[in-house]
Structure formats: C-alpha cells, structure tokens
Amino acid sequence: MIQYIIKRFFMMILTVLLIATLTFFLMHSIPGSPFDEDRTSNPTIQENLEKYYKLDQPLPVQYVNYLKAIVTFDFGPSIKKPNESVNNLLARGFPISFELGIVTILVAVLSGVTLGTLAALRHNGIIDYLAMTFAVVGISVPNFILATLFIQVFAGQLGWLPAATWQSPLHMILPTLALATGPMAIIARLTRSSMLEVMTQDYIKMARAKGLKPSRIIIRHALRNAMMPIVTIMGTMLAGILTGTFVIERIFAIPGMGKYFVESISNRDYPVIMGSTVFYSTFLIFMLFLVDIVYGILDPRIKLHKKEGESS
Amino acid sequence: MVREQAMQSNSMKQPAFDEKGKLKEKILQVEDLQVTFQTFGGVVQAVRGVTFDLHKGETLAIVGESGCGKSVTSNAIMGLIPSPPGKVTNGKVIFKGKNLTAFNKSEFRKIQGVDVSMIFQDPMTALNPTMSIGEQLTEGLRTHHKISKADAKTKAIEMLNLVGISNPHERLKQYPHQFSGGMRQRIVIAISLICEPTLLIADEPTTALDVTIQAQILELFAEIQEKTGVSIILITHDLGVVAKIADRIAVMYAGKIIEIGTKREIFYAPAHPYTKGLLNSVPRLDLLEEELQPIEGTPPDLFAPPTGCAFTARCPYAMEVCSHAYPVETSLFGQHKVDCWLQDERAKGIFS
Ligand SMILES: Nc1ncnc2c1ncn2[C@@H]1O[C@H](COP(=O)(O)OP(=O)(O)O)[C@@H](O)[C@H]1O
Ligand code: SF4
Numbered sequence A: 001m002i003q004y005i006i007k008r009f010f011m012m013i014l015t016v017l018l019i020a021t022l023t024f025f026l027m028h029s030i031p032g033s034p035f036d037e038d039r040t041s042n043p044t045i046q047e048n049l050e051k052y053y054k055l056d057q058p059l060p061v062q063y064v065n066y067l068k069a070i071v072t073f074d075f076g077p078s079i080k081k082p083n084e085s086v087n088n089l090l091a092r093g094f095p096i097s098f099e100l101g102i103v104t105i106l107v108a109v110l111s112g113v114t115l116g117t118l119a120a121l122r123h124n125g126i127i128d129y130l131a132m133t134f135a136v137v138g139i140s141v142p143n144f145i146l147a148t149l150f151i152q153v154f155a156g157q158l159g160w161l162p163a164a165t166w167q168s169p170l171h172m173i174l175p176t177l178a179l180a181t182g183p184m185a186i187i188a189r190l191t192r193s194s195m196l197e198v199m200t201q202d203y204i205k206m207a208r209a210k211g212l213k214p215s216r217i218i219i220r221h222a223l224r225n226a227m228m229p230i231v232t233i234m235g236t237m238l239a240g241i242l243t244g245t246f247v248i249e250r251i252f253a254i255p256g257m258g259k260y261f262v263e264s265i266s267n268r269d270y271p272v273i274m275g276s277t278v279f280y281s282t283f284l285i286f287m288l289f290l291v292d293i294v295y296g297i298l299d300p301r302i303k304l305h306k307k308e309g310e311s312s
Numbered sequence B: 001m002v003r004e005q006a007m008q009s010n011s012m013k014q015p016a017f018d019e020k021g022k023l024k025e026k027i028l029q030v031e032d033l034q035v036t037f038q039t040f041g042g043v044v045q046a047v048r049g050v051t052f053d054l055h056k057g058e059t060l061a062i063v064g065e066s067g068c069g070k071s072v073t074s075n076a077i078m079g080l081i082p083s084p085p086g087k088v089t090n091g092k093v094i095f096k097g098k099n100l101t102a103f104n105k106s107e108f109r110k111i112q113g114v115d116v117s118m119i120f121q122d123p124m125t126a127l128n129p130t131m132s133i134g135e136q137l138t139e140g141l142r143t144h145h146k147i148s149k150a151d152a153k154t155k156a157i158e159m160l161n162l163v164g165i166s167n168p169h170e171r172l173k174q175y176p177h178q179f180s181g182g183m184r185q186r187i188v189i190a191i192s193l194i195c196e197p198t199l200l201i202a203d204e205p206t207t208a209l210d211v212t213i214q215a216q217i218l219e220l221f222a223e224i225q226e227k228t229g230v231s232i233i234l235i236t237h238d239l240g241v242v243a244k245i246a247d248r249i250a251v252m253y254a255g256k257i258i259e260i261g262t263k264r265e266i267f268y269a270p271a272h273p274y275t276k277g278l279l280n281s282v283p284r285l286d287l288l289e290e291e292l293q294p295i296e297g298t299p300p301d302l303f304a305p306p307t308g309c310a311f312t313a314r315c316p317y318a319m320e321v322c323s324h325a326y327p328v329e330t331s332l333f334g335q336h337k338v339d340c341w342l343q344d345e346r347a348k349g350i351f352s
C-alpha cells in the first residue's frame, strides 16, 4: 500500500510537470502579448514592462523560470493586477470554488445514489419512471441552461432564492443544483442499472436465505457492490464538475477561481494562467488518486500495490 | 457402479426408521404445492402439485432434468420465490406445525437461516465478494440470536473447524476471492449451518465443483448430518450424488413428483419409465460409451402442460389413456409410490 502511494506520488508529479509544460508552450503559441491592449502607450514602456516580467528572455529561459515557480509554488504578481500576487488570487478564489465543487459532488452522489437505488427497488414502478424521466432530462439539459432557468424561476418569478453571489447557504442552492443535476442524473441511471444487476446475484439470494432485514441486504450487501461502476466514472465526473464551475461561477457572479482563470487566458496574464493551471491539475490528479484509494477500499479483490507492476 | 455405491453406503447411513421400525418424526410436509410465474409469454406452471414429506435426520434427494421445477420447489419452501413474477398458487408447506405458504415476508425472515437454511449451486457467486468471510458467517447469527461479537466469532471458528477449514482465526478476516471453489462451498455450508437449522436445502451443491472436490463435499454432508442430525433436501440431477448420500429419492418431471421411494426401491425397482430411463442414462464404468441410453425427446412446455401424463410423448410404453388422464398415484411396496398407468391395477390386467 505504502509502496503504491509512493509510486503514485511520483506519477502525479510527472503528470503535473507534463501538463505544466504543455500549458506553457500552448500559452506561448497563442499570438499576442499581455500588453496588446496598452499598445497606444510608449514602446519603451512596453519594453520595460516585458523586461520587468522577464518576457524578453528567450523561451527556454522563461521555461526554466516557470519550472522554478512551480517548484517553489510562487508565481509572482499578476500582470493585469500588478498589486496582487497569483498566490493571493488562488488563496482567495479557490476556497469558494472548492466549496461549490464539493457541495455539488456531495449533492450529486448522495441524491443520485438514493434516486437510483429507489428506482431499482421499485423497478418498473412509478418512482422508477419518474426518476428515469428526470434523469434523461437532467443528462440532456446543459448546466448553463438550467442555471438561467433556475434564476428566472426561483430568483425572478418566485423570488424564493437569491440570484447571484456566494454569501450564505441560501445563495449556494441554485448554483449547486444547476451544477449537480447533470452528474446526479448520470449517477442515478448508473446506480439503477448496477443495482438491478447486483440484486439478481446469488449472494443477494443467499443474504435473503439468511433471513436478513431488507435494509441490511440493500445497504450492506448490495450497495457496496453496486457502487463500483460509479466510483469508476467519478474521475471523469470530477473533471466535468471542475470545468462546470467556471461556467456556473460566471453566471451566478461567484468570486471563485473560474473568473480569474477565464480572464487570465483572454488577457494573456501568463503568471495567472500558469498558476491556476498547475493548481487545478494538481488538485484534479489528487482527487483521482483519492478515487483510486476509495475503489481499493470498496473492492477487496483489488490489490493497490500490485496494480502498476502486474498485468491485472 | 451407481447401484453398488447405493449398496455400500446404505450400511453407513441412518435410515428414516428408529429401532422399532417406526417412522421418525416428520419435520416437513409438502402438500400439493403449485407455483406459477407470470412472464411475457404467458403463465409458466413451474411446479404443478408436489407432495412429499421429510423426517428428522433424513436426506431426501430430488432428482430430475434441468427445468423440471426442483429449484422452484425448494425456493417455495424457503419463501424465496420472487414475487412478482412468481406465486405460490396452491398447497401447503407444513414445517414444525405451521403452514409456511401462509407466511408473509417478515414471518419467513424469522425462520430463514435459523430453522431452514439453503445452499446454492455455485460457491463462486454465492459469497459476497466485498464482505469478509467472518462477517458473512456471523451476520445471520447476530441477526437472529442477538449475541455478542465475540461469541459469534467463537461460533464462526467452531463452524469453520466443522467444515474442515484450517487456520479459522486468520481465515475469518479474508475475502471470498482468497479461497478455492471447494473451500468456498465449505464456507457456504458453514454459513448455512451456523444457526443450527432443522432443515437444510442444498440446491445442486456439487454441480459446479470438480469431481474430487464433489466427493469431499458429499462426505462432509454425511458427516455433518451425523453430528447435527439435520434433515437434508438434496437437489441434483446427478444420480451418482444421490447414490452416495440419499435415504429416499423423489423423481421430478415437468413440475410433478412422478416417483418417490427409498434409495433401494428407486435404484433396484424403478417403476416409472422415466426413472428407468434416468438410471440407464447414468454413465457406468462397465459399459462402453455407445451403450449409454439417454432418454430421447424433450420435456413438455410448461406454459401449456399436457392434461395426461407429461411423459407420454417420450414414453416407450405410452398407452391410449396416458395422454387423456393423469395417472392416479399407485402405492407399491413400502414407501414406494409412482404416478404411471402401467402400475395401475386395471393396466396390469391388460398386460398380464
Ligand atoms: N423467475 C422466473 N421467471 C419465470 N420462469 C421461471 C422463473 N424461475 C423458474 N422459472 C421456470 O420454472 C421452471 C422450473 O425451473 P427450476 O425449478 O429452476 O428448474 P430446475 O429443476 O432445473 O431447478 C422452468 O421452466 C423455468 O423456466
Ligand atoms: S403413464 Fe403412460 S406415458 Fe406416462 S409414464 Fe406411464 S406408461 Fe408412460
């Protein structure tokens, strides 16, 4: 186990470096410079600015500087907001984005699994049809449409909930729901089919033959086995929710990281792009690692430390 | 070979009679049990009136081709018929003086695993892959008897010893994938016996195992029965298995028991043409491959079972009456009973 974690750790570092390198070269292959908008100003000023941010140096040197920044996790000041460091931006924006993401995942997993399980247990019943209709709608309507719809209805017409910003739990409801509906629908469908399959297994029949309570059969015997496919898609789902936060944060004017990330790209704010990309990828890779650990805990047949070296 | 086995093992087994030749206490009576399944194609009459009884400490084997209703019969006794689509439409299952067919699910839960236990065919799938052996062994005990974790563990270790698993202490923490097929079946047997049931139903317990392991598991059954006095219903389509451990045999065909009797009666004096066919289709070491005589044809459609004898289409002795009326049950010598017009007094008159 410890061996596996160490191995995974090095793999993670390697992946982050790879992503960072790709980002660096992609970033510099986009034509334009951070100072394009200030072109009216004196060319000497522009030159001095580039010198100040070390953008006049050859690319390989910039690359090495950049790697240094990653290792020390200090990306310097933002170009567009010179009195704010990238680290500061991250420290301010990330907790909010993280909150949005985590609440979304919790809502999606808990309600998706519950809904899917109920649908499976009431197979072909009313709950099943309602849940699956909801799931189809949830999967096919994109989150930004849901977001605008929710604002329109619950904030505008009904006036029940605030339409924007991130101040109280009440403010969190609409953005979270808009972001969670898609993943929740996917999880519900997957749970249902997985649960239906598990319930026909011999070990469930055997659990019944032991005279166990239905609640124990479902929770202890069936659910854990039915969760495997859901844990498997968690990785992709996390990435989806992460990118989803950019959109949702924008629509609901949430001061998370998404805003800085999107702005930094259109502004060619190199330090912010680099900082947030490295940060996001590290975070995502770490979450994927957690997913793998959870998978290993759920399924005793998976031996984590053997996974890399052996064919299984 | 099968008959020889039947002879040899007879001496070792406890018969269903006590010393005075009186029948032992009846623990189970099944009377005219009928089970149907509602499917898209119509109603399947899976079990069409099954009657038998079982005594204390006895092993009754139910044999018959695949699809004849053996599993459905045993599931009905256990209260495990999935409903819908399944339904017990008629009959009684009297166990310890109570009629189980009138039980609801929660009443059934009180006897499942405690008084009546079941062993399934495939030990590779019967254990939950994500739960430790220890938990799977003790959960039934802890549900029904509310005993402490430590006591349950002691009992679990005792059971693993009984079924012949070494190092039970360490084995309890392990998961099913760490055991071989034969070992898993031993664990399944341990699970089924941990609450000391009076009745054990084993549905093809050796079919999925290879031959040497089969023999070991059958020996284990005999040993356990001797130690615990449990009554066993053994479901199988393998007459070799029956020859080893059964006291009595019930032969099923198309949802009915068509012949029932002691092992000797069935092996030495089979009365039903189907039973004779089954015995002739058992591989024998002293016969060459081509002398094997499997019964030709297939069983009838259970969506619309025939009104007369269901074996008519395949029976070499079929008569006019067979397809029109179901044969009345004829009691032969001893406990031997058969449903065939050939054994009817009136038919005997014609043949002799
Ligand atoms: N859940 C079910 N739905 C529909 N038909 C079933 C179901 N279970 C069993 N049957 C039918 O009942 C009949 C008897 O099956 P079974 O008792 O499993 O046979 P076997 O003697 O091989 O154990 C078969 O014809 C089968 O198609
Ligand atoms: S009743 Fe008739 S058809 Fe049926 S087994 Fe006897 S002889 Fe054959």
Ligand SMILES: [Mg+2]
Residues within 6 Å of the ligand: B067, B070, B071, B072, B203
């Ligand atoms: Mg069967």
